[in-house]
Amino acid sequence: MVAVVETSPTPRRKLSRAERRLQLIEATISVIAENGFARTTLGEVAKRAGLSHGLANFHFESKDKLLAATLEHLSDEYRANWQAALAVAGPHPADRIAALIEADFTPAICTADRLAAWCAFWGEAQSRPMYQDVCGQNDEEYQGVLEGFCRDLLADGGYGGDAVRVARVLRVTTEGVWLDLMTLQSPYSRDEARATVLAAAAAFFPRHFGPDGRLAGT
Amino acid sequence: MVAVVETSPTPRRKLSRAERRLQLIEATISVIAENGFARTTLGEVAKRAGLSHGLANFHFESKDKLLAATLEHLSDEYRANWQAALAVAGPHPADRIAALIEADFTPAICTADRLAAWCAFWGEAQSRPMYQDVCGQNDEEYQGVLEGFCRDLLADGGYGGDAVRVARVLRVTTEGVWLDLMTLQSPYSRDEARATVLAAAAAFFPRHFGPDGRLAGT
Amino acid sequence: MVAVVETSPTPRRKLSRAERRLQLIEATISVIAENGFARTTLGEVAKRAGLSHGLANFHFESKDKLLAATLEHLSDEYRANWQAALAVAGPHPADRIAALIEADFTPAICTADRLAAWCAFWGEAQSRPMYQDVCGQNDEEYQGVLEGFCRDLLADGGYGGDAVRVARVLRVTTEGVWLDLMTLQSPYSRDEARATVLAAAAAFFPRHFGPDGRLAGT
Amino acid sequence: MVAVVETSPTPRRKLSRAERRLQLIEATISVIAENGFARTTLGEVAKRAGLSHGLANFHFESKDKLLAATLEHLSDEYRANWQAALAVAGPHPADRIAALIEADFTPAICTADRLAAWCAFWGEAQSRPMYQDVCGQNDEEYQGVLEGFCRDLLADGGYGGDAVRVARVLRVTTEGVWLDLMTLQSPYSRDEARATVLAAAAAFFPRHFGPDGRLAGT
DNA sequence: GATGAATGAGCCTTCATTCAT
């Protein structure tokens, strides 16, 4: 997507700050996905973006700031995606839960590069405050919203059970299948991944979710 | 544990290869947990093991080999743990599933250090063949065993549903709550983590699992 | 002083070349004084001058040229200062020597910034031809003038001795107390510094200089 | 002096920590003298020592620490030199002052390299606390000792005057002629430099110092 | 076996300089 810019005949072309930053962030995601966090270097990022390495430090002040900006980009993108999905979803809690699950497997979000980058950031989250600083609030917001829908649906006709745990299972199952897609030798398809999360939803909400997703007519 | 060795009457006693290797592996887990994968250095590992700088390369041929050995240690330990749990579990599929879940939260396995190390390895799994080489078989075996129990239990009186997906939900939910324990700012307790996995089991197998775990009398 | 320029009704008024150069030179003195020679960068100079990054290279061709111009400015300023002092001093050699000493401690010349910059240039003088190229002639002229006065005064009634060495002691004593003001943890005052040089003069010329400076009535 | 070590056929030869540190410090003095402070790099230091650049960071933790150690070496060496000179000097204050002056021009101390290094450190002293931290105490001790001798001598038969200022003139004159030796295009000889300081001593203590130094028979 | 000095590749970062706008 950014390559269009780079195919211009003048390499020394100047772009706006925002464009260059985005270009470098996308390159960072790509390098993290391919090389892993530990072997992501500014040089590789710059090379992949077709830029000089000095530019990364010009637009971001340091490697850490670039990584934080990349994670922030991913987090904001993820949040915008599920919020957009909710905006067009039906009002019924089951519709909204279905929309959230579906959103997690949108092709634009559920890319091999982005999944790999997410996993890499998770792997480093333990030892760096960065992850919490950047994603903590968004993650909590997502969990809270999902909990609300689960609570409504459990009240409607669920088996009882704790909305917090139900929402947590749904959320971490999504993360878990993402991890599978990254770590398994022969991973299953994205459709199968979504079907797995929907199977969990169907177990908790059998009156609203069937094996193929949201049941109509409720 | 290392101090014991060092305070032994013969201060510079030559430890056996196996002992030294284990000592270094434990130190590696500790350093990965604290510093993350990207900032795990041989020097830090050696220092934490109370050994000299060059010794890590003496006992393992390279840093990569040390990391692989560490992962292998974790994987073998994990496998031995759930197999031991199965050995003393009852014959009913629900008992065996309960034993597998319980095993994942054994204090000896579900340590902060070990969880952090697992997450770090997952984060690098994408870009290094190491993870698959070392853990692939064990992971598949676990999934296969769990699938078998789920298939039996679904046949007994479950709601139908795909045993593969059910087993997968249970497995990735465990991984997911482990990730939560590592990445959340204020993580919940290990008991709550286990309860979350049991809530998933109860959703799939309501006749055999209640909110507090395995239902007696079946 | 620069702020005046910037707050002028026409904010982006084009300053003349000379004004911009002077603005950059003053900023350079300030940065050298604060950061030392080794950590004086064009970026810092430009920032302190309130100008854009690339402007220093526009007005001066290179960093070296800027530094040379800064040193030249200091040297010319110093020379103009003692020559102005001589212009209003009495005709007696003792008066002229007293005027030279006094000139070295004029508040306008003997500033913390300027002293620090001089010391920094001296420290680099050894390894760069710049210092000699810029200051050599002025320094020799000063030494020659001072030598002449000393020769006259020694002939008048001194203890004999070599005028060259006497003049040299007076000159390097000034430099030395300047260095003290820069390097001592709790430096003495500028008045004490001047009194120290006058003490040297009094030692060589006891009939013309007392502990408080030039003796009247000769 | 260290070159002897380097001419050994085995370059990978191991030396004790102290020897290597000294070797690197001597190389640092040499590079500072030749290139100036601003262009002294670890690479150049290592090259001059015939070692790899990584070794400098191994023995000293950083460039700053290496520079501080170098300054400390110079300062200790200087102090040891004048203290050794006092140890063999006569008891008369004039003898002791003469010994201090003479010590400052000992061939082993008054080397071109060492003088240049001193000047470079002075030039940076203003902007780094290092100089004060390392040399402050030694400098004060020297000044104090010299002041004591001057006080005694002034009491004996000097012209009156302030011992503090007299001692200061003698000390800074030495520093000043050192600076001259570094900064003048055609510097005078070391003998002329010493004679200049002795001329100052003769001015303050005409009964004890003549144009050629300490007068016998007092 | 064990130690730690030594090496050198590679990384992040700074910065003088260039140049399109």
Next chain:
DNA sequence: GATGAATGAAGGCTCATTCAT
């Protein structure tokens, strides 16, 4: 004139690896 994006050389530092002792 003026700005600031862009480049690339160079420096400090880390660290895996080797190896003499």
